Amino acid sequence: MTGFQEPPFKKVKNENGFSSDVSNDGQQCxxxxxxxxxxxxxxxxxxxxxxCAGTIGLExxxxxxxxxxxxxxxxxxxxxxxxxxxxxxxxxxxxxxxxxxxxxxxxxxxxxxxxxxxxxxxxxxxxxxxxxxxxxxxxxxxxxxxxxxxxxxxxxxxxxxxxxxxxxxxxxxxxxxxxxxxxxxxxxxxxxxxxxxxxxxxxxxxxxxxxxxxxxxxxxxxxxxxxxxxxxxxxxxxxxxxxxxxxxxxxxxxxxxEGRQHPIEMFYAKQKQDDYVLSTMSTVFQIHKESPAQHDILVFLTGQEEIDSVAHSIRQVAKDLSLAEFPKLRVHPLYAALPSHQQLDVFRETAPGERKVIISTNIAETSITIPGIKYVVDSGRVKIRSFNPSSGFDVLKVKKISQAQAWQRTGRAGREAAGYCYRGYTQEEFRAMALNPVPEILRSNLASVILQLLAVGVKNILNFDFIDKPSPDSVREAVEQLSVIGAIIASSDNLELTPAGRRMAQFPLEPRYAKAILCGPEHGCTDEVLTIVAVLASETIFVNPSGKKELAIRARQKFHSVEGDHITMLKIFRAFKSSKENKMWCHENFLNYRNLSYAVEVRRQLVQICQRCNIPVLSCQQNLEPVRRCLTAGLFTSVAELQIDGKYLTLSSKQECSIHPASVLFGGKPAYVLFTDLVHTGKAYMHINSIVDADWLYEVAPEYFRTRHIKKVCSAVGS
Incomplete structure (x- = not known):
């Protein structure tokens, strides 16, 4: 196995992470x-x-x-x-x-x-x-x-x-x-x-x-x-x-x-691993050479790109002639954006003489259980999204898991029979981990939360009985976001929903998308905005198979719009409907059939909410400029301006950022770009972008772009 060194592990027998009481006669309590x-x-x-096996694509x-x-x-x-x-x-x-x-x-x-x-x-x-x-x-x-x-x-x-x-x-x-x-x-x-x-x-x-x-x-x-x-x-x-x-x-x-689990043997790394990906791969092959066929392996890594890369590398190494005497390896990635037929592959029974290796994100920790897993290889890492209220960034970083997550992963090996867990970190590193992960509410944009609390009748957000209170800065940032889109107003020391805010709360969406839908009739394009929001509500509609990414990009170029990614999504959805929602058409165009079908259902439900709220569903047909104007009405706080040096700065927080390479606008230099997400992965990238006009910004929010600060609202939640 050229290029890999097997990491030394030390064994801890039958350790478990639960407070188990066992009596002398082997009974449990x-x-x-x-x-x-x-x-x-x-x-x-x-x-x-x-x-939970086979839960994706339920009948x-x-x-x-x-x-x-x-x-x-x-x-x-x-x-x-x-x-x-x-x-x-x-x-x-x-x-x-x-x-x-x-x-x-x-x-x-x-x-x-x-x-x-x-x-x-x-x-x-x-x-x-x-x-x-x-x-x-x-x-x-x-x-x-x-x-x-x-x-x-x-x-x-x-x-x-x-x-x-x-x-x-x-x-x-x-x-x-x-x-x-x-x-x-x-x-x-x-x-x-x-x-x-x-x-x-x-x-x-x-x-x-x-x-x-x-x-x-x-x-x-x-x-x-x-x-x-x-x-x-x-x-x-x-x-x-x-x-x-x-x-x-x-x-x-x-x-x-406390029920009796199947015993799980624990293996820790003897020393800290500098490269957790390389350590994980070498551990997989160490197990592969020592265990019989049909003893399957579940590997925990952090994200789609990392998983696809490791899956490809394992397949290549498995072709080495020195491994010919060992069972044949079937490698399956598993993450949320994967097409349903590929997700289902992980649940298929392993053929005689073969071994299944599933490389997964933390989706396999608790949501689904994969039958046949004998070994778990835990990298000890997870990719976490955290919102920074001062910058407006969603920071996507790889971090160490908590002890609670480590035990959840370990338990995947003992569901059907005795199992083994290889932890790619030392016992000392494990003991230094946080006991529990940081609650999502302490690292998220709270705009949707506050809108829902106000809709329930909570007036004073800071006095709400949170089990762990979010920071005042996060609350103030969310309140400002809701204020500038007209969802709330300040009243003495409390906040109140506006009539538009009450309608926004009816939609199971981020408030800014609900705002865009409410502005649809004014621009005559509710139909198109509903479609775009429905596509954004699903997982990615694009399929980029390992080794075929260039082919996939070429196949989808016919849908590209010079106006940006949102209009490109609209064109794809329209073509999908014209194909009568044909699965083969999706396969030929490297599009995710399941997620597009889900977007169809989401759109149907959104139309029903519009009807319930008496929002006319109008269409602008082929004149699509009103669609970008309407999106601007909801997402005007997510706009970046091109600078003289060729870089972009966000108008809201003056953060430096770039157009993501996956965007149809990548390589161009439009003066103003509206983005859906701003994610920091090494550098800040704008995801899912459209070209907008500076005049539109001052039309939809003149006061916002003059002052950039809402003092009255901020005082309602404390200084």
């Missing part, structure tokens, strides 16, 4: 912070090691299951670690209004606890709502639970994710993304249709999850009176800062569900 609740033999395994659940199949499912449910603790768990849930449940991955808490509550008929006065941070998890788990309960998806068990819903009046178990529950709270702050709310995967700490903590806590308090039905709350995770959460939720009891 279910306990609370008040003492042991139950001790019972817990069987190995369980059916849910495969429950609807069948209506009826035969008796033999249902008997098998019941047996699987009873084999789960959670089952022996069922009765004691229910006793704790009954006597407490709020409970925190910590359970190892695969214990069955997400699928079983809602069913236990339903079986006790504790949902007679309302629905059980279970939140998930990611749509793929909400969809896949709802499908699995519907199968276990022998019902159609959308009947007794349903789901609601952004731009997609399957529920009915009969739905009692509803799996939703946290963002969708937050949107429901806008029209119903008491969340009165629910009798139980289960906040699952709480450790992921998305922005929506953190806001939901405060909303649900307030709703529960406000419903704690004789004339209202009480609300029960369960917070669940595999790992979290339990003291922090318990204190926040009024000293809620913490229940530990």
């Amino acid at each position: 279910f306990k609370s912070n008040n003492g042991y609740i139950m001790k019972n033999n817990i069987q190995n395994g369980g059916p849910y090691s495969k429950q 609807k659940s069948g209506a009826t299951q035969n008796a033999g199949h249902m008997k098998k499912i019941l047996k699987q449910r009873h084999s789960l670690p959670i089952f022996p603790a069922r009765q004691k768990l229910l006793e704790e849930l009954k006597k407490n209004d709020c409970v925190i449940v910590i359970g190892e991955t695969g214990s069955g808490k997400t699928t079983q606890i809602p069913q236990y509550i339903h079986e006790e008929r504790w949902d007679r006065k309302g629905t059980i709502c279970i939140t998930q941070p990611r749509r793929v998890a909400a969809l896949s788990i709802a499908k699995r639970v519907a199968e276990e309960m022998n019902t159609n998806l959308g009947a007794l068990v349903g789901y609601s994710v952004r731009f997609e819903e399957s529920v009915s009046s009969a739905t009692k178990l509803k799996y939703v993304t946290d963002g969708m529950l937050l949107r429901e709270a806008i029209s119903d702050p008491l969340l009165s249709k629910y009798s139980w709310i289960i906040l699952d995967e709480a450790h992921e700490r998305t922005v929506s999850t953190d806001v939901l903590f405060g909303i649900v806590k307030a709703a529960q308090s406000n419903r704690n009176c004789p004339d209202k039905d009480p609300l029960k709350v369960i917070i669940m995770s595999a790992t979290m800062d339990v003291d922090h959460f318990s204190n926040y939720f009024n000293n809620a009891p913490v229940l530990y569900l």
